[in-house]
Amino acid sequence: MLEGMQNGMHTDTERCVRAVQSKDGRFDGWFFTAVLTTRIYCRPSCPVVPPKPQNMTFHPSAAACQQAGFRACKRCRPDTSPGSPEWNRRADLVARAMRLIADGVVDREGVPGLASRLGYSTRQIERQLLAELGAGPLALARAQRAQTARLLIETTRLPMAEIAFAAGFSSIRTFNDTVREVFALSPGELRTRVPGGSAPTATPGVLALRLPFRAPLNPDNLFGHLAATAVPGVEEWRDGAYRRTLRLPYGHGVVALTPMPDHIGCRLTLSDMRDLTVAISRCRRMLDLDADPVAVDGQLRTDPLLAPLVDRAPGRRVPRTVDEAEFAVRAVLGQQVSTAAARTHAGRLVTAHGETVDDPEGGLTHLFPSVEALAALDPAALAMPATRRATLTTLVGRLADGTLHLGVESDWEESRARLLALPGFGPWTVEAVAMRALGDPDAFLPTDLGVRRTARELGLPSTPAALTARAAQWRPWRAYAVQYLWATDNHPINHLPGEPR
Known part of the structure; x- marks a missing residue:
């Protein structure tokens, strides 16, 4: 069913319903399921009992679901699903814009900066993103900020004010409002839901993450290539992980990436937490x-x-x-x-x-x-x-x-x-x-x-x-x-x- 899939899959209702009913994880990131009765949106592989087809609507992005008033499912966490493969296989304006948004350009330079890098007007960028993804660049960047905030809330003991700043929010109020709107929980409630009752203790500036991917993934030539060509001082293979330094917009980082059966283990050390989203995006891109x-x-x-x-x-x-x-x-x-x-x-x-x-x-x-x-x-x-x-x-x-x-x-x-x-x-x-x-x-x-x-x-x-x-x-x-x-x-x-x- 995946073969021949094109952008706009969310408009093929019959195909989307079949994917949801079979809980097919291969479609995670291709589209999102919004449930009219609960006002919650999910990834196709959500483990809960699928809703009735007449209660499902389908959207091309998490941002579009949020724009339509749906909240992220607390079970399947659709905001953490692998990104759409479309943005890596295409070279048109929308795909290039999405790669820049993932790299944090809207947060650092605003929509005018995004448009300038692409050589188009802000109106052209917004019109094309809205047409294909149901959300403009600001909404897409906001969804990404919410995901980064959730990651920091759940994996660090950073104070909420520092998390808001690191995730790219302009104020604590905007941070609180966005988290509540997207996840139907306050930042504090998100943190208390972590197993054990609170976020794990971690070395300051160090995060331990899981990077999801679509199976299958053969790590042999991927990590073998990176390790065999590693530049001394910049890259190394140590204790089963590929490690390297990262030059980032606000500072620098060191990442250790470990191949696991169902995810890539990611241990990330950053000199400035504002670089978290960019660092994750670049590591995902490096490992395809x-x-x-x-x-x-x-x-x-x-x-x-x-x-x-x-x-x-x-x-x-x-x-x-x-x-x-x-x-x-x-x-x-x-x-x-x-x-x-x-x-x-x-x-x-x-x-x-x-x-x-x-x-x-x-x-x-x-x-x-x-x-x-x-x-x-x-x-x-x-x-x-x-x-x-x-x-x-x-x-x-x-x-x-x-x-x-x-x-x-x-x-x-x-x-x-x-x-x-x-x-x-x-x-x-x-x-x-x-x-x-x-x-x-x-x-x-x-x-x-x-x-x-x-x-x-x-x-x-x-x-x-x-x-x-x-x-x-x-x-x-x-x-x-x-x-x-x-x-x-x-x-x-x-x-x-x-x-x-």
Whole structure:
């Protein structure tokens, strides 16, 4: 039933009713069920007895439910369901706006800032979001603030005034009113509902969270890739978790992400709690947690030569990044060298130009250097061939002066064109950036040696042109096909550290 699903699914009443009656968790985040008799809204997988179909209405977002006067269910907590996969598979205005809202832009810069980043008027943004999601940018950001507030109320002992500030509310009164309206409970009542009667004791600035995802999720190549390419001082694999430093709008953070059977464990240390929403959003994006693996794998299985790879290890994700500019720099450092050499080059940059951080729980020492710091370095100090040195200095110069911008709101095709215009950026590097930094699920690497070798072994065409033609049937999920092709290689990048191969 998931195959062929398009935006606007909430208008297909029959399909939505079937999903609710079967408590199908695969639809969580695709739509929300509002119950007319109770004035409560739920996720499709809510464990309570489903209401009668005539008492159900369906909405495309939690914000739309709240706008219509419905309160969040206390059992299924629909505000914490995985985000809609639509925002990661599309590059249109609404999808780009939703990625920016998730990154906290409305809270930091307001709706005018959102519109400015997208190059549209505020009226155009509001009209399109209302048409598709039933709520404008302010309502969507408000729903996100409410979710952040609930998380802080339930997982910390922070005073309510500090929580209101950290969640992005302009006043205590607005915070109290919003929490009561969305959850039908006061902030204090939410806290007393935590098992044990109060929020757990925690180290100041440290949060322990559970990041949900749609099953299945295969962690092997996802965490294996992040661990094998980890930049010393910025990233590490420790005690079964991938850990890294985060450069955030108000400060910095350290996150530890642990793969678990039904969630990703997330231990997050922040220098400023206002960065909580952004940090969670970026970690979810890096781990591709809002993907729809049923739709992806279903499409890839239509190729009989690719189907056995999918059946053997379904649910592969595309390992992405928390910082698009950082990944572009690392892609250049990794051109035509081994994984180990790329880590060495990046580690030298970090030691020389990264900002130091404290990490009492591990061995992280630095933030990855900002593009401003890299733009100011002496090119002669870079121990690499002159052509790659020119590629790197041109890239960071364009990023620093704003003539090139790589972010969650980037137009994928426009960014490709701008990158291709830079010296030293060929199709492989551009598609790698499109796949892992920009998040294009259809990015494809037909010239990659590993992809071509596996294609040849499977009986697929191995020349770039012929492989691209064959891969047309994998669209719009060619980036995931690349993960399945890469994962046939017995390289550390495809395995969790410490697991037998």
